[in-house]
Amino acid sequence: MKNFFYNISSGNPKTLVMPCVASFLEGICKIVPAALVFDVFNTVYLSFANPGIPLNTGRLWRTWAMLIGWMIVQYLTSGFAYSKTFTAAYDASANGRTALAEHLRKLSLGFLGSRDPGDLTTMMLSDYASVETTISHYVPQLVSATAFPIIIFIALIFINWQMAAAMFVALPFSLIIVWLSNGLQLRLGKSHVKAKVDSASRLQEYLLGMREIKSHNLSGQRFQRLQEAFARLMRESIRIEGLIGPVMMVAIALMRSGLTLMVYAGTFLLMGGQLTLPVFLAFLLLGTRVFDPMTMVLVNYAEIRYSVLSAERIMEIRHERPLPGKDDAPAGNHIEFQNVTFAYENTNVLKNVSFSISPKSITALVGPSGSGKSTITRLMARFWDVQGGRILIDGRDIKDMDPEKLLSRVSMVFQDVYLFKDTIGNNIRVGKMNASQEEIQWAAKKACCHNFIMKLPQGYDTPVGEGGCTLSGGEKQRLSIARALLKDAPIVLLDEATASLDPENEIQVQRAINALVSNKTVVIIAHRLKTIKGADKIIVLENGKVVEQGVHEELLAKEGLYQHLWSLQQQSSGWSMKAS
Numbered sequence: 001m002k003n004f005f006y007n008i009s010s011g012n013p014k015t016l017v018m019p020c021v022a023s024f025l026e027g028i029c030k031i032v033p034a035a036l037v038f039d040v041f042n043t044v045y046l047s048f049a050n051p052g053i054p055l056n057t058g059r060l061w062r063t064w065a066m067l068i069g070w071m072i073v074q075y076l077t078s079g080f081a082y083s084k085t086f087t088a089a090y091d092a093s094a095n096g097r098t099a100l101a102e103h104l105r106k107l108s109l110g111f112l113g114s115r116d117p118g119d120l121t122t123m124m125l126s127d128y129a130s131v132e133t134t135i136s137h138y139v140p141q142l143v144s145a146t147a148f149p150i151i152i153f154i155a156l157i158f159i160n161w162q163m164a165a166a167m168f169v170a171l172p173f174s175l176i177i178v179w180l181s182n183g184l185q186l187r188l189g190k191s192h193v194k195a196k197v198d199s200a201s202r203l204q205e206y207l208l209g210m211r212e213i214k215s216h217n218l219s220g221q222r223f224q225r226l227q228e229a230f231a232r233l234m235r236e237s238i239r240i241e242g243l244i245g246p247v248m249m250v251a252i253a254l255m256r257s258g259l260t261l262m263v264y265a266g267t268f269l270l271m272g273g274q275l276t277l278p279v280f281l282a283f284l285l286l287g288t289r290v291f292d293p294m295t296m297v298l299v300n301y302a303e304i305r306y307s308v309l310s311a312e313r314i315m316e317i318r319h320e321r322p323l324p325g326k327d328d329a330p331a332g333n334h335i336e337f338q339n340v341t342f343a344y345e346n347t348n349v350l351k352n353v354s355f356s357i358s359p360k361s362i363t364a365l366v367g368p369s370g371s372g373k374s375t376i377t378r379l380m381a382r383f384w385d386v387q388g389g390r391i392l393i394d395g396r397d398i399k400d401m402d403p404e405k406l407l408s409r410v411s412m413v414f415q416d417v418y419l420f421k422d423t424i425g426n427n428i429r430v431g432k433m434n435a436s437q438e439e440i441q442w443a444a445k446k447a448c449c450h451n452f453i454m455k456l457p458q459g460y461d462t463p464v465g466e467g468g469c470t471l472s473g474g475e476k477q478r479l480s481i482a483r484a485l486l487k488d489a490p491i492v493l494l495d496e497a498t499a500s501l502d503p504e505n506e507i508q509v510q511r512a513i514n515a516l517v518s519n520k521t522v523v524i525i526a527h528r529l530k531t532i533k534g535a536d537k538i539i540v541l542e543n544g545k546v547v548e549q550g551v552h553e554e555l556l557a558k559e560g561l562y563q564h565l566w567s568l569q570q571q572s573s574g575w576s577m578k579a580s
């Protein structure tokens with residue numbers, strides 16, 4: 001039970017206290033009118049059954065006045081309960097979503113990569129929405145459905161224990177049916193969630209891959225996958241409703257049969273003179289007050305179970321441990337790989353890789369495609385932790401460092417640049433969130449962005465689409481260099497930074513990069529070897545191993561892999577496409 005409340009409140013059960021208290025107060029307020037109506041009936045019945053006793057009109061007026069007065073109290077308590085439960089629900093989901101997004105940022109990319117893409121989106125939107133409804137609707141219902149039957153049952157026992165027993169005799173059987181169906185509900189709920197996540201993933205894949213789908217004429221095949229995912233979701237939804245619905249109907253019918261039994265028992269007791277009509281009526285009035293909230297809980301039981309599953313999924317991620325480490329990143333920039341071994345899944349991508357990089361030097365990583373160059377730069381930034389060996393900065397293992405502090409000392413320029421759905425200026429500001437407009441323009445000028453930005457309709461205030469789809473590949477690349485210039489971190493990792501630039505811009509960007517890297521420790525990946533010919537050190541990788549290291553001339557003299565790659569590039573530089 002503790003886990004239940006812990007999970008549905010996304011780890012913060014205190015948020016449930018106010019909705020529960022408010023709903024309890026609201027429920028108590030709803031009982032009072034029933035008692036007042038009972039009093040009216042009792043007063044009228046007293047003079048009706050005993051013609052000698054005059055109708056106590058004074059008492060009747062007082063009770064009517066109290067009923068009207070109580071309507072105001074009820075209105076106020078309902079308003080209070082409404083605002084408390086909804087505020088708590090929206091607070092819990094908004095804070096929960098923010099906390100989860102913050103937590104996801106701290107997890108390794110390895111963990112995030114292992115999740116289905118639609119999974120986290122579903123969690124953020126749908127699972128939190130389900131938790132929200134539970135807090136705003138189902139938890140208050142649960143409070144009413146549990147607390148009132150207990151209170152009323154105890155009260156009714158003192159009035160007439162036979163009637164109280166008749167009212168509640170079927171309840172345990174109804175609860176047993178609900179309890180027995182738990183396993184089935186869990187199983188169906190899990191496959192429903194899976195179908196939902198799968199649909200979200202297929203939809204995401206379909207929309208993001210639209211360019212490839214169109215260019216490769218895959219509309220039929222990819223759409224079929226999406227259609228199948230939706231069809232499965234539909235089947236799972238029908239299955240859950242079709243199987244759970246009838247079970248719950250039986251449980252509800254059994255529970256409500258208490259009312260019929262009570263009427264039956266009441267009639268006998270009334271005829272036998274063991275019960276007065278007002279008391280019989282009181283039982284009828286309270287019976288509906290008790291059974292209505294319990295019926296609502298059973299009607300919504302599948303939804304409650306569903307939100308428990310949602311909350312469990314959220315908590316599973318919230319319990320995922322972020323990358324450890326609390327130390328500051330050292331001021332120096334001597335980087336050392338010591339026998340580093342790393343695998344994304346099972347196959348080792350890096351095998352006993354060792355090398356060192358001097359501060360304020362330029363080191364190039366070279367090697368065939370898939371040899372592990374990008375992996376090395378990602379490990380330096382601690383996107384993943386290594387499985388064997390160590391990566392040291394100034395002699396200290398980066399595993400002991402706070403990942404955010406480490407990242408604050410590293411600038412990265414990737415091959416694939418992501419631009420946020422924001423203005424161009426704010427996209428450059430990502431490098432330094434408090435940068436002034438002058439600083440942004442300075443970085444943009446250095447990265448050869450300024451001219452093309454000024455030609456855009458709103459200059460630096462021009463919005464770019466999600467993923468930066470309104471800019472060319474070269475323009476995106478240059479914006480990313482501008483971000484790195486602005487960040488001005490002492491370690492710079494360039495992964496094919498100039499890959500998509502046209503020849504016209506390349507010279508200028510090379511100059512900008514030279515300004516960016518001066519006095520910095522630079523690690524650069526470049527397929528075009530002529531761009532890194534002057535590097536202080538060239539590390540040659542093959543199949544995840546360091547096979548050669550040295551400067552350009554030394555490596556050429558070795559006549560190994562580097563010399564081979566170099567001569568291949570010399571040959572291909574004269575390549576041109578020929579019509580057959």
Ligand SMILES: Nc1ncnc2c1ncn2[C@@H]1O[C@H](COP(=O)(O)OP(=O)(O)OP(=O)(O)O)[C@@H](O)[C@H]1O
Binds near residue numbers: 345349372376
């Ligand atoms: N996120 C990932 N999950 C699983 N495997 C990966 C992942 N990223 C890379 N790999 C694999 O790791 C190996 C090394 O990849 P990496 O990107 O480091 O090579 P690279 O030398 O930079 O290649 P390229 O020059 O083509 O960019 C490849 O076999 C690649 O398929």
